[in-house]
Amino acid sequence: MDAPDTPPHRAASEPPSADQSTAHDLVEYPPGDLRGDRVLVTGGAGFIGSHIAHALAPHAEVTVYDSLVSGNRSNVPAGAEFVEADVRDGDALERAVDAADVVFHEAAMVSVGQSVEEPTESHDVTAEATLSVLEAARRSEARVVLASSAAIYGQPEATPIPESAAKTPTSPYGLDKLAADHYARLYHDLYGLETVALRYFNVYGPGQTPGEYAGVISVFVEQALAGEPITVEGDGEQTRDFVYVGDVVRANLRAATTDAVGEAYNVATGESISIRRLAERIQELSDADSPIVHRDARPGDIRHSVAETERARDRLGFEPAVSVSDGLARTVEWFRDR
Incomplete structure (x- = not known):
């Protein structure tokens, strides 16, 4: 049966709850050249997608597309349109993309761990749905800004990791993100x-x-x-490159307006911190009596990961503005207020 022109699950958003509004108001985002554009955010009721939607809602015509499997309805900004649908719903997805000038494609499997448990669903939600987004965008000539992941690199041969590094993902999530990443650039070429x-x-x-x-x-x-107790897996000396969500939004806005399309960019700080030091810093910021305890390391856990960020700086004009210290303080404050 053909779907109706306007899906019954489309509705104007309701005001977000107070705690979610606080989450999205901590950083001010410039609208760039997207003022007045029709913007679609898939996964827009989730963590990163909702920050993008809130950044643009005062300046653009924003539609949030989310199944609410992991997203939250209260994350949808006031004034945005909301479509409750799965990215595997081809008809609903095509209608939403067709009505957009720019698509921020954030919808995907939640994590590496979940993809290991559900590899088929990971492929459907992450890789196959991305192909559907790109195909719909090709017909409507909408720009697509795609959420890829450092998981595509797997165990890095050396750090910092440039975009040209070997791609050896160690999970279905990483492999599906790699397929989506390749498809995005292939559709450009x-x-x-x-x-x-x-x-x-x-x-x-x-x-x-x-x-x-x-x-x-x-x-x-x-x-x-x-x-x-704050539980650290392994000895805690493994390192990661943590990037604040507000900076991730800024990278997306740059990507939506740049001339340097058909490319992939690391979104990171270019600095690393050990998991043990991270736990200690959170312990300090929380004024907590919580001890730091260690449990068994996860099999196959990546030891060290930090990005090379020159390409994003030189071609995309993106540089992170929030240090890990400041970002952690903002995050602890939000959790405490909540």
């Missing part, structure tokens, strides 16, 4: 579609609620504020 792939490193910040697949910072903060 073959069809002239304006695409940009952003390879996020470890994103954190207000609004990242803890859970089974949540980022380590949100888990540590919630443990500390609850007075529970």
Whole structure:
């Protein structure tokens, strides 16, 4: 049966709850050249997608597309249109993309761990749905800014990791993100579609609620504020490149307006911190009595990861503005207020 022209799950948004509004108001984002544009954010009720939607809602015509499997309805900004649908719903997705000038494609499997448990669903939601977005965008000539991931690199041969590094993903999530990353650039080369792939490193910040697949910072903060032990996997000397969600939004806005399309860019700080030091800093910021305890390391865990960021700076004009110290303080404050 053919779907109706206007899906029944499309509605104007309701005002966000107070705690979610606070999460999105911590950083001011310039609208750039997107003022008045029709913007679609898939996964726009989730962590990163909702920050993008909130940044643009005062300046552009924003539609949030989300199944609410992992996203939250309260994350949709006031004034935005909301489509409750799965990215695997081809008809709904095509209608939404067809009505957009720019698509920020954030919808994907939640995490590496979940993809290991559900590899087929990971492929459908992350790789196959991205192809559907790109194909719909090709027909409507919409620009696509794609959320890729540092997971595509796998175990790096050396650090810092440039965009040209070997791609040896160690999980279905990483492999599916790599397929999406390649498809984005292939669609530019073959069809002239304006695409940009952003390879996020470890994103954190207000609004990242803890859970089974949540980022380590949100888990540590919630443990500390609850007075529970902060659990570090392994010896804690493994290092990561953590990038604040507000900076990730800025990278997306740059990607949506740049002339340097058909490229992939690392989105990171270019600096690393050990997981043990991260736990200690959260312990300090939380004024917590929570001890730091160690448990068994995860099999195959990457030892060191830090990005090379020159390409994003030189071609995209993106540089992170929030230090890990400031970002952690903002994140702890949000969790405490919540």
